[in-house]
Amino acid sequence: MEIASSGRLRTSSTSHRAPMSKLGRQALVDGVQQELVTYLQNGTVNDRAVAQWLDITDLNIEKLDRLKRIHFCLSDGVVKFVAQLQERLRRVKTANQREREVTRGEVRGAVDWPATTRLRYADQSGDRTKFACKTPYTEYDIDQNLVLKKLLWTIHSTVEEDIAAIAYDWRADAWSDEQIAAFDRTYARNVHLSRIRDGADIRVTSRMLNTARRSRQALYTDAFTLYDRYRRLLSGAYDDPDISQLLSDTLVVPERLPRLFELFCVFRLLRGLRSQAFQLQPIETGASQLAILQDKDHTVNVYHDRTGSLSFHVPLSELDGVEADYAERVRNAQNQHQQLTKAFLGNSTTPSLFHGRPDLVIEVYDGEAKGAPEAVVLGEIKYSDRQQTFTRGLEELLKYMEFAQKDDYGYLSEQNTEVLGLLITDAVEVNDDSPAGGQVTHISAQDFLTGNVPRDWIPESI
Structure with missing residues (x-):
């Protein structure tokens, strides 16, 4: 056992692992689902961040309710209901x-x-x-028809505004272009539907739902089942097995596994912080943190894909005083980059020596989150088992640690702030998770599953 340069006590023994394999979709879904449901139910995770993580549409979704509507309309029950709609509408009930x-x-x-x-x-x-x-x-405006029209309006608006724009093959498996066009024709031209009040003007009541539920026609009982499921989904009934299954079934597709991997890793890190007696706090609307934890002495802000209160930008002016020839060449390259970006794309850029953003920023404050943080953990998460990716991620992480700064306080590495690095990969085998004298800890996803997670990534101050 050796003392690192920062004074932290670290183990230098070499770890030996059995061969590991990458985590697949089902393992990630299983690892995320229970904690995701708990965090959403308690309001202790940022809805906007979760929506962006689970956005399987490339539509830059920031509102979780919109993502839920898309998930709902991609579910097998909705797709089957719409496929049977044209035939069933011949028996619409009237009074x-x-x-x-x-x-x-x-x-x-x-x-x-x-x-x-x-x-x-x-x-x-x-x-x-x-x-x-x-x-x-x-x-035509009887209770069960109003439930039916509201459901179809919800599906139709979501398909037209969101799902139709998705360019992946899996979208066509649920909603092909032909299916979307056929549904649009039915919704717009069916003589019975056109005589029912516009869906945007319908406010579904409990009486309407009860009437649809008690109907003898499958058209209405199925409409009740789906609309009731939709209401429960939007209301946040995450502990409901039906809703939990819906989220699981439409949670992610293969193109989005790296995002799900990040969510899996961050949730496991939150679990590690909670084991330190930290409690998750409710997240206010508009907050930039993914999560906030507190104990009696500290506040911990957790950010994903955001820099938090830190900056990782080094202006070109930092070259002043550097060897003239090298500095001039860097300036020329940066200035040309600025000019050509403007010429090619019409976009403006700010020349800099370095800029970036780590996948994860954890800021630890003594008391309230004010002033300079007492400790910072910067993380890179790579869904890969390749050593080349590990090396690239490690290089990125070391740069973030070196250039991390906070306004009015300068580079954190020159202050009293403890700066730690965390590199998470999937099944990259290493000789030592936390080499002696280093400030970087490696965690394999398999460690999260086995509970064999190195503790060196947790700041000494907490």
């Missing part, structure tokens, strides 16, 4: 009603003679050409 109207000189439908007599006597002229008639008409 025969009679509307009372006053006519002059003509009779429409049955005459309501008592009402007609009262009408004539109310008029001093005693106009005998006036009639109070009961005109028959067909009522």
Whole structure:
């Protein structure tokens, strides 16, 4: 056992692992689902961050409710319901009603003679050409039809505005272009649907749902089942097995496994912090943190794909005083990059020596989150078992650690702030997770599953 340069006690023994394999989709889903449900239910994780993580559409979704609607419309139950819709709409239920109207000189439908007599006597002229008639008409705006139309409006608007724009093959497996076009025609042109109130104007009540639920027609009972599931999904009933299964079934597709891997890793790191007696705090709307933890002495802010209160940008002016020839060449390359980017793309850039953003920023403060952090953990997460990727991630991480700074406090490596690096990979075998004298810890995803997670990434101050 040796003392690192920072004074931290580290183990220098070499670890020996059995051969590992990459975590697949199901292992990641299983590892995420339970904690995701818990965090969402308690409001202790940033909804916007989760929406971006689980965005399987490349639509830059920031509102979780929008993502839920997309997940709902991609589910097998909704796709099957829409596929059967055209045939089922032939048996739409209606109610025969009679509307009372006053006519002059003509009779429409049955005459309501008592009402007609009262009408004539109310008029001093005693106009005998006036009639109070009961005109028959067909009522489409009955409870079960309103539930059906609201459901179809929800599906149609989501498919048209979101799902149709998805360019991946898996979208076509659920909603092909032909299916989308056929549904659009049915929704817009079906004579029965067109006579039901516009879906945007319908407010579904408990009475409407009960009527649909008790219907003898599968069209309405299925509409009730789906709309009730949709309501529960939006309301955050994550502990409901039906909703939990829906999220699991549509959580991710193969193109998005690296994102799911990041979510898996961050949730396991949060579990590690909680084991240090930290408690997750509710996240306010608009917050930039993924999560906030506190104990009686510290506040910990956790950021994903954000720099938090830190900066990782080094301006070109830092070259002043560097060897003239080298500095001039760097300036020339950066200035040309700025000019050509403007010429090619019309975009403006700011020349710099270095800029970037780590996958993970954890800031530890003594008391409230004010001033310079007491400790910072910077993390890179790579869903890879390749040593080449490990090397690239390690280089990126070391640069972040070197250039991390905070306004008014300068480079953290020159302050009293403890700066630690965390590199997480999937199944890259290393000789030592935390080499003696280093400030970087490596964690393999398999360590999260086995509980054999190195503790060196947790700042000494907590």
